[in-house]
Amino acid sequence: xxxxxxxxxxxxxxxxxxxxxxxxxxxxxxxxxxxxxxxxxxxxxxxxxxxxxxxxxxxxxxxxxxxxxxxxxxxxxxxxxxxxxxxxxxxxxxxxxxxxxxxxxxxxxxxxxxxxxxxxxxxxxxxxxxxxxxxxxxxxxxxxxxxxxxxxxxxxxxxxxxxxxxxxxxxxxxxxxxxxxxxxxxxxxxxxxxxxxxxxxxxxxxxxxxxxxxxxxxxxxxxxxxxxxxxxxxxxxxxxxxxxxxxxxxxxxxxxxxxxxxxxxxxxxxxxxxxxxxxxxxxxxxxxxxxxxxxxxxxxxxxxxxxxxxxxxxxxxxxxxxxxxxxxxxxxxxxxxxxxxxxxxxxxxxxxxxxxxxxxxxxxxxxxxxxxxxxxxxxxxxxxxxxxxxxxxxxxxxxxxxxxxxxxxxxxxxxxxxxxxxxxxxxxx
Numbered sequence: 001x002x003x004x005x006x007x008x009x010x011x012x013x014x015x016x017x018x019x020x021x022x023x024x025x026x027x028x029x030x031x032x033x034x035x036x037x038x039x040x041x042x043x044x045x046x047x048x049x050x051x052x053x054x055x056x057x058x059x060x061x062x063x064x065x066x067x068x069x070x071x072x073x074x075x076x077x078x079x080x081x082x083x084x085x086x087x088x089x090x091x092x093x094x095x096x097x098x099x100x101x102x103x104x105x106x107x108x109x110x111x112x113x114x115x116x117x118x119x120x121x122x123x124x125x126x127x128x129x130x131x132x133x134x135x136x137x138x139x140x141x142x143x144x145x146x147x148x149x150x151x152x153x154x155x156x157x158x159x160x161x162x163x164x165x166x167x168x169x170x171x172x173x174x175x176x177x178x179x180x181x182x183x184x185x186x187x188x189x190x191x192x193x194x195x196x197x198x199x200x201x202x203x204x205x206x207x208x209x210x211x212x213x214x215x216x217x218x219x220x221x222x223x224x225x226x227x228x229x230x231x232x233x234x235x236x237x238x239x240x241x242x243x244x245x246x247x248x249x250x251x252x253x254x255x256x257x258x259x260x261x262x263x264x265x266x267x268x269x270x271x272x273x274x275x276x277x278x279x280x281x282x283x284x285x286x287x288x289x290x291x292x293x294x295x296x297x298x299x300x301x302x303x304x305x306x307x308x309x310x311x312x313x314x315x316x317x318x319x320x321x322x323x324x325x326x327x328x329x330x331x332x333x334x335x336x337x338x339x340x341x342x343x344x345x346x347x348x349x350x351x352x353x354x355x356x357x358x359x360x361x362x363x364x365x366x367x368x369x370x371x372x373x374x375x376x377x378x379x380x381x382x383x384x385x386x387x388x389x390x391x392x393x394x395x396x397x398x399x400x401x402x403x404x405x406x407x408x409x410x411x412x413x414x415x416x417x418x419x420x421x422x423x424x425x426x427x428x429x
Contacts, residue, residue: 019078089136
């Protein structure tokens with residue numbers, strides 16, 4: 001097989017589309033300084049040497065991945081993703097290819113193995129985040145990118161800027177990058193998900209993408225991957241290169257893709273991916289639940305991110321919100337897990353609808369006027385209407401028209417309402 005041939009499309013995404021909720025964790029040297037992950041190097045807020053020196057202080061004394069996994073499970077998440085290496089190049093695993101790692105600096109240990117074991121023991125799917133760029137490595141070039149370029153103070157020694165001018169250095173970097181992926185994907189047992197990041201800094205061809213994916217699928221035949229290895233697809237909401245990726249990635253405020261393909265929205269709880277104590281702009285549990293339900297209603301999955309502290313602890317402002325989500329899911333999980341789009345035309349005023357087979361779920365945010373909930377355009381006959389969390393039957397009436405004017409009206413008394421999202425379960429037939 002040559003490098004330009006597409007590999008066979010990959011893993012089974014059914015667990016991903018059934019699970020609908022994941023937990024992401026960013027921890028690294030940036031946690032010591034309480035800054036965003038890696039990006040201060042681009043913003044000129046810290047130099048290459050100052051950043052590297054943080055490795056001497058990174059030693060998470062309260063690192064307890066079993067507690068992380070327990071919180072993820074309590075939150076109702078079905079998978080967890082953890083940063084093995086961010087753009088800064090600092091590895092949290094036992095890499096033999098670099099001394100810039102948690103094993104060979106102050107921490108003195110591999111942080112990925114206990115994470116993988118804890119998540120697996122909790123019955124959750126294991127995800128690994130891996131940055132394609134490595135801003136610490138001397139053979140990774142400094143190049144202008146759509147998301148900014150590193151200033152001179154953030155350059156590694158003996159920097160270069162042009163792959164075409166120094167192809168040997170680029171090839172050395174590709175060997176290094178592939179070697180680290182091999183360590184991760186052959187040394188830690190079965191890995192369910194690989195979360196690439198940073199692919200926009202080069203082209204798919206420069207990353208030798210098809211050949212790399214072919215090798216990854218040999219190491220981990222069942223693994224699924226996002227689409228960030230192919231930067232040409234960024235912003236193309238309903239396109240997926242099945243030779244490279246298994247699901248579409250969108251982030252934060254990016255519009256949800258209009259597609260039947262699997263997709264995921266990654267969302268922070270405050271405005272930062274990593275531990276940043278000055279950032280107290282927390283999204284409420286209600287807002288996060290609305291993102292979850294809204295994503296599922298459009299056929300997507302939500303990945304909620306937290307940034308543990310440099311000691312390895314998840315702060316209470318994050319944990320409390322995750323627990324609210326989990327408590328709501330224990331009452332209403334049937335409207336999320338295994339569900340997808342209801343297939344009804346969108347309207348500006350409609351609360352989200354999710355569906356699983358003959359069950360249609362109406363998500364009611366807040367108090368409906370006069371306790372009345374209306375679902376328009378529903379032409380299938382309703383057999384039963386209940387409050388999902390309690391089983392309470394609801395009064396309802398339905399009109400089905402041949403061409404237009406179909407509607408369903410339900411009465412939702414205040415005593416039945418959920419403070420976050422009341423779910424009405426409709427059995428259709």
